[in-house]
Every structure is written in C-alpha cells, then in structure tokens.
Amino acid sequence: MGTPVTVYPGTDDxxxxxxxxxxxxxxGTAVEIAGERIVGPARRWAVNLDDGGLVFVDDDSIAADPQLA
Known part of the structure; x- marks a missing residue:
C-alpha cells in the first residue's frame, strides 16, 4: 500500500x-446466483488517483512508477 503507480501505462489514458x-x-471471482451473473470478477488493485478518483485494475493495467516514489 502507498506505492506510486501508473494506471493504463503506455496509453493515452x-x-x-x-x-x-x-x-x-x-x-478474479465472479458472483452468480441461480445461474445468473450478478457481478463480474473483482479487480486486484484499488488505486486512489491524483485527480481524486478511484479505480480498480488488474496486474496488466498497472505499473510501479519509480519517478513518483
């Protein structure tokens, strides 16, 4: 926790x-009730963005940002 990161590194986003x-x-576990998916798999990382937002991403959408450490 507390690690500076870039979310969606190498993209315009x-x-x-x-x-x-x-x-x-x-x-990574979806929730199904009576065969109906009510929610998709959870993302691994919660990231508090510098702009005040909050995003949830998986390993392939996040990178440590050593310039901000």
Whole structure:
C-alpha cells in the first residue's frame, strides 16, 4: 500500500495515483446466483488517483512508477 503507480501505462489514458488496497486472493471471482451473473470478477488493485478518483485494475493495467516514489 502507498506505492506510486501508473494506471493504463503506455496509453493515452494513463493516470497516476497510489495503491490503497490489494485484494489478492479475493480478486478474479465472479458472483452468480441461480445461474445468473450478478457481478463480474473483482479487480486486484484499488488505486486512489491524483485527480481524486478511484479505480480498480488488474496486474496488466498497472505499473510501479519509480519517478513518483
């Protein structure tokens, strides 16, 4: 927690922020009730963005940002 990161690195949508939660083993499981999906899989990382937003992303959408450390 507290690690500076870039979300969506290498894209025009790149954002900067700080990791606030790692859901690790809880991520990646969809919820189904009676065969109907009510929610998709959770993302692993919660990132508080520099602009005040909050995003949830997986490993392929986040990179440590050593320039901001």
């Amino acid at each position: 790149a954002l900067h922020g700080v990791v606030v939660e790692d859901f690790a083993d809880l991520a």
